[in-house]
Amino acid sequence: MIEGIIAILAGLILLTGLLGVIPAFGEHLEKFAKWLGSFQGLIGIIALIVGIWKFGSLTSIMLIIAGIMLAAGILQTLPAIGDSLHKVSKWLGSFQTIIGIITLIVGILSIL
Secondary structure, three states, X not given: OHHHHHHHHHHHHHOOOOHHHOOOOHHHHHHHHHHHHXXXXXXXXXXXXXXXXXXXXXXXXXXXXXXXXXXXXXHOOOOOOHHHHHHHHHHXXXXXXXXXXXXXXXXXXXXX
8 A cells, every 4th residue: 555655656646747637637736746856765765665565576577667857866875776776767757657557556556
């Protein structure tokens, strides 16, 4: 349950620029996602921890990927592994929309 909620939040942040095109309530989702964006690093770290803790499902894998993308700035400060994680995060950034859509869908499905 908790991994589904975190996946939905991470997916919304990753899709911030695209949510406005959804008819009827896209504008409200966009505002919410922009507000969530101010907690991007924190949500990224939580997603990474929950993904590792609950490892073994598609939701946990998507949480790890989204967590690395969202917490890139924080992870870069870690000694020894920070530079490698930052490079991975930059590479994943080119797939941000796809990862955001998959993370959001997986999060919704895991709650249902």
